[in-house]
Amino acid sequence: xxxxxxxxxxxxxxxxxxxxxxxxxxxxxxxxxxxxxxxxxxxxxxxxxxxxxxxxxxxxxxxxxxxxxxxxxxxxxxxxxxxxxxxxxxxxxxxxxxxxxxxxxxxxxxxxxxxxxxxxxxxxxxxxxxxxxxxxxxxxxxxxxxxxxxxxxxxxxxxxxxxxxxxxxxxxxxxxxxxxxxxxxxxxxxxxxxxxxxxxxxxxxxxxxxxxxxxxxxxxxxxxxxxxxxxxxxxxxxxxxxxxxxxxxxxxxxxxxxxxxxxxxxxxxxxxxxxxxxxxxxxxxxxxxxxxxxxxxxxxxxxxxxxxxxxxxxxxxxxxxxxxxxxxxxxxxxxxxxxxxxxxxxxxxxxxxxxxxxxxxxxxxxxxxxxx
Numbered sequence: 001x002x003x004x005x006x007x008x009x010x011x012x013x014x015x016x017x018x019x020x021x022x023x024x025x026x027x028x029x030x031x032x033x034x035x036x037x038x039x040x041x042x043x044x045x046x047x048x049x050x051x052x053x054x055x056x057x058x059x060x061x062x063x064x065x066x067x068x069x070x071x072x073x074x075x076x077x078x079x080x081x082x083x084x085x086x087x088x089x090x091x092x093x094x095x096x097x098x099x100x101x102x103x104x105x106x107x108x109x110x111x112x113x114x115x116x117x118x119x120x121x122x123x124x125x126x127x128x129x130x131x132x133x134x135x136x137x138x139x140x141x142x143x144x145x146x147x148x149x150x151x152x153x154x155x156x157x158x159x160x161x162x163x164x165x166x167x168x169x170x171x172x173x174x175x176x177x178x179x180x181x182x183x184x185x186x187x188x189x190x191x192x193x194x195x196x197x198x199x200x201x202x203x204x205x206x207x208x209x210x211x212x213x214x215x216x217x218x219x220x221x222x223x224x225x226x227x228x229x230x231x232x233x234x235x236x237x238x239x240x241x242x243x244x245x246x247x248x249x250x251x252x253x254x255x256x257x258x259x260x261x262x263x264x265x266x267x268x269x270x271x272x273x274x275x276x277x278x279x280x281x282x283x284x285x286x287x288x289x290x291x292x293x294x295x296x297x298x299x300x301x302x303x304x305x306x307x308x309x310x311x312x313x314x315x316x317x318x319x320x321x322x323x324x325x326x327x328x329x330x331x332x333x334x335x336x337x338x339x340x341x342x343x344x345x346x347x348x349x350x351x352x353x354x355x356x357x358x359x360x361x362x363x364x365x366x367x368x369x370x371x372x
Contacts, residue, residue, distance in 0.1 A: 007269055007272075007293065007294075007297075008272065008281060008282070008292070008293035008294065010048065010049070010278070011272070011273065011277075011278045011279075013046060013047065013048065013049075015273070016046070016049060016277055016278050017043055017044065017046065019275065019277040020043045020277055021040060021043055021044075023277075024036050024039050024040060024043065029167070029168055029172070030090070030093055030094045030097040030098075030167065030168075030172075031090070031094060032090050032093070032172065033086045033087045033089070033090035034061070034087065034090050034091060034094060035087065038061055039058070039061065039091075039094065042057050042058060042061065045057070049278050049279065051101065051102035051104060051105055052102055052103070052104040052105075054095065054104075054105070055095045055096065055102065055104030055105045055107070055108045056095075056104060057095075058091055058092075058094040058095035058097075058108070059091060059092055059095040059104075059107075059108050059111065061091040062087075062088040062089075062091035062092050062095075062111065062115070063088075065084045065085075065087040065088040065091065066084070066085075066088045066115065068080070068084040069081045069082075069083075069084035069085040069088060069115075069118065069119075072084060073118075078122045079122070081118075081119075081122065082119045082121075082122035082123075085115050085116075085118040085119035086115075086116075086119045088115040089112050089113075089115035089116040089118075089119060089171070090112070092108045092109070092111040092112035092115060093108075093109075093112045093171070093172070095108035095111075095112075096108040096109040096112060097167055098166060098167035098277075098278075098279060098283045099166060099167060099193070099283045099286045099287070100194075101282075101283075101286045109194070112171065113171060116171045117129070123149070125149050125150055125151065125152055125179060126149070127147055127148070127149050128147070128148040128149070129145065129146075129147055129148075130145070130146045130147075130148055130214065131143040131144070131145055131146075132144045132145075132146055132210040132211055132213070132214035133210060133213070133214075134197045134198075134207065134209075134210040135209070135210070136197055136198055136206075137198075140197050140198045141196075141197025141198065142197065143197060143210075144188060144189070144195070144196065144197055144207060144210050144211060145170070145188070145189070145195040146170065146186050146187060146188045146211070146214070147170050147171070147173075147175075147185075147186070147187040147188075148184065148185070148186050148187075149175050149179060149184065149185045150179075150184045150220065150221075151179045151180075151182050151183065151184065154182055154184075155220075156219070156220060156221065156222045157182060157183055157184040157221065157222060158182070158183055158184070158222050158225035158226065158227070158250075158371040159183065159184045159185075159186055159215055159221050159222065159223075159225070159226050159227070160178050160183045160184070160185055160186070160226075160227045160228070160229060160367060160371075161186045161187075161188060161211055161215075161226065161227070161228045161229070162175070162178070162185055162186070162187050162188075162228075162229045162230075162231075163187065163188045163189060163190045163229075163230055163231070163234045163237070164190070164230075164231045164232060164233075164234050165190065165193075165230075165231055165232030165233030165234045165235075165257075165287075166192075166193060166232070166233045166283045166284055166286070166287045167232075167283060168231065168232065169189050169193055169194040169195075170187040170188055170189050170194065170195070171187075173185070173187040173231075174360070175187065177360055177361075177364050178364070181364050181367070181368055182368075183227075183367070183371070184221055186211070186214075186215070188207075188211060190204075190207075190230065190233070190234045190237050190287070191204035191207050191237070191287070192204070192286070192287035192288055192289065193286075193287050199287075199288060199289035200287045200288035200289065201288065201289065202302055202303065202308065204237065205237065205240050205241050205244045205245070208237075208241050208244075208245050209245075212226070212245060212248045224250075225250055225371045226248065226249055226250060226371075227249065227250055227251035227252065227253070227367050227370060227371050228241060228242070228249060228251070228252045228253065229252075229253040229255060229363060229367075230252075230253070230254060230255065230257055231255045231256060231257075231354065232255070232256050232257060232328070232329075232353070232354060233257060233258065233284065233287065233329075234255075234257060235253075235254035235255050235256050235257015235258070235329075236254075236257040236258050236259065236303070236305075237257075238252050238253060238254045238255075238257060238318075239252070239254045239257060239259060239305060239310075239315075239318065239337065240305060240310060242254075242315040242316045242317075242318045243310050243311075243313050243314070243315040243316075243341075244310075245316075246314060246315050246316040249316040250316065250317070250370050250371055251316065251317050251318075251319070251366070251367055251370035251371060252315075252316050252317065252318045252319070253318070253319045253321060253363050253366070253367070254318065254319070254320050254321070254334075254337070255321045255322070255354055255355075255359065255363065256321065256322045256323070256326065256328070256329060256353055256354035256355065257322075257329060257333075258303075258329040258330075258333050259304070259305045259306065259311070259333040259334075259336055259337055260304045260305060260306040260307070260333055260336055261330045261332045261333050261336070262300075262329045262330055262333055263300035263301050263302075263303050263304050264300075264301065265297055267330055268281055268293075268296065268297055268300060270327075271327060271328055271329075272293075274327025274328055275326075275327045275328060275352050275353055276327075276328050276353075280328065281293035281296045281297070282296070284296050284300070285299075288300075288303070306336065306340070311336070311337065311340035311341050312340050312341050313341060314341070314342060315341055315342050315344075317344075317345070317370055318337070318342075318344045318345070319344070319345040319346070319347070319363065319366050320334045320337050320338065320344055320345070320346040320347075320348075321346070321347050321348070321349075321354070321355055321359050321362065321363060322334050322348060322349070322353075322354060322355050323348070323349045323350065323351035323352045323353060323354060323355040323356060324348050324349065324350060324351075325350065325351060325352050326352050326353045326354070326355075327352060327353065328352075328353040329353070331348065334346065334348065345366060347359070347362050347366075
C-alpha cells in the first residue's frame with residue numbers, strides 16, 4: 001500500500017457501523033424519518049460502503065412504505081400518506097448518502113425527491129418549488145432550485161435562506177422552526193451539491209446573486225429583511241456571502257462551517273477518523289468538482305478565507321455557532337472568524353459537530369432580533 005492510499009484507506013467497518021447505528025437510533029442525519037428496526041439489520045449486514053451495494057440495500061427499504069403511502073392516498077388518508085412518503089423519501093435519502101456520486105446513488109436521490117414532493121402535497125403551510133434564474137458560465141446550469149414556505153397570517157414576512165453542506169440538501173432543511181418564528185423559509189443547495197447549477201469553487205458565492213434577485217422579485221417576501229443560515233460545510237458559504245453580499249443581508253449564521261484550518265492537510269487527515277461516518281474528504285471533493293481524497297488535499301487550501309483576504313473585509317452581522325469538540329471542522333476556525341474583521345456574535349456548545357440540539361433555538365432567537 002502506498003502512503004497516499006494509506007491516508008485515505010477505507011474506514012474500518014466496525015467504526016462505520018457504530019456511528020451509523022448511533023445516528024439511526026436517535027434519528028440523526030441521514031436517518032431523519034427511518035425506522036430503527038428496519039435500518040439496523042441493513043447496517044449490521046454491511047460488508048463495505050461500496051456505493052452501488054449501499055444504494056441498493058437502503059433503497060429496497062422504501063418500497064413497502066411507497067405502497068402504504070399510495071394506498072393511504074387513494075383512501076383519502078392524507079396524514080398517513082405524508083408519513084409513509086416521508087419514510088420512503090428518507091430510505092432513498094440514506095441510499096444516496098453522503099452524496100449521489102455513483103449511478104445507483106443518483107437514482108436514489110431522484111427517488112428521494114419524488115417521494116419528498118409527494119409528501120409535500122400535505123404540508124401545512126404548503127411548499128412551493130421555484131427555479132431562480134442563474135447567469136452562469138459555460139458548462140454551468142441556468143437555474144438554482146429552491147423550496148419556499150411562508151408562515152400563515154403574515155403578509156410580507158422576512159426571509160431566511162437555509163442550506164446544508166455536502167450531504168444534507170434542500171429537502172433535508174428543517175423549516176418548521178423558522179415558520180413558527182414568523183419567517184418565510186427558502187431552502188436551497190449550496191454550490192456543488194444536488195440541484196445547484198455550479199460546482200463549489202473559489203468564487204461559488206456567485207450563486208447567491210440569483211437567490212437575492214429572486215427574493216427581490218417576490219412582492220410577498222420582504223427583501224429588506226433577509227437572513228441566511230448555512231449548516232456544516234454550508235457555513236463556509238454563509239461566512240463568505242456575509243462578506244460578498246453584505247448589502248443584501250440583515251443577518252448571517254455560520255452553523256458549524258469551516259474557514260481556514262479545516263482546509264489544511266493535517267486536519268483533513270485527522271478528520272477522516274472523526275465523527276463523520278465515512279468518506280469525508282471524498283465527499284468534500286465531490287462538492288468542489290473533484291473526485292478523490294488526494295484531489296481534495298491538493299485543492300482545499302485554495303478555499304481558505306484567510307488566504308483569500310475575505311475575513312478582514314466588512315461583513316453583515318454574523319453569528320458563529322458550533323460545538324467545541326467538533327471533529328468534522330475545527331473550532332479553531334470559529335475563533336479565527338472572531339479575530340478578524342467586524343465584531344461578530346458567537347455561541348459555542350460542549351458537543352461535537354454543529355453543537356447539538358440546543359443550537360437551533362439560539363439561532364432562531366438571534367435571527368428574530370436581527371430581522372425585527
